[in-house]
Amino acid sequence: SPHIVVQLNPVLKSWLFPVHITFAFLGSAAFALSFGAGVMYLIQNRMLKSKHFTGIYQMLPSLDTLDKVNYTCLSIGFPLMTLGIISGAFWANTAWGTYWRWDPKETWALITWFLYAALLHGRLTIGWRGRKAAIFSIIAFMFLLFTFLGVNLLLDGYHTFEAFAVL
Secondary structure, rough: OOOOEEOOOHHHHHHHHHHHHHHHHHHHHHHHHHHHHHHHHOOOOOHHHHOOOHHHHHHOHHHHHHHHHHHHHHHHHHHHHHHHHHHHHHHHHHHHOOOOOOHHHHHHHHHHHHHHHHHHHHHHHHOOOHHHHHHHHHHHHHHHHHHHHHHHOOOOOOOOOHHEHHH
């Protein structure tokens, strides 16, 4: 079968591409750590309530430490995600002449951004801590995973890999 050589779309040759990807990746990494801290918080909390102090209980940090890790990662991830969205908008404007196209990836990134904004707002103003913050972090990360993987696999748009190829 003949091999088709696919060239990189000129749109991807912008200096904004690595900036956008780097901010998005680092923000997602911080949110992944927040997710992990949230899962560990719920496990540790359940073990404390059931008075089951063996096994993994002894290896997990305290609930207070896990909550602080969760908050720190959210505090780092949110501005990074924000910069990822902003740099993506500037990149889109240079490539297509518009900052926002309501592409499924853009839309789901915005939904995810609002979830993390609500979580941080809740932590800073209402005092969300502990279990509630852990659960919200886990839910927000599920939206982030859908934004990152589900949109590419299930929906069409400018952020699919096919959209970046030139035959």
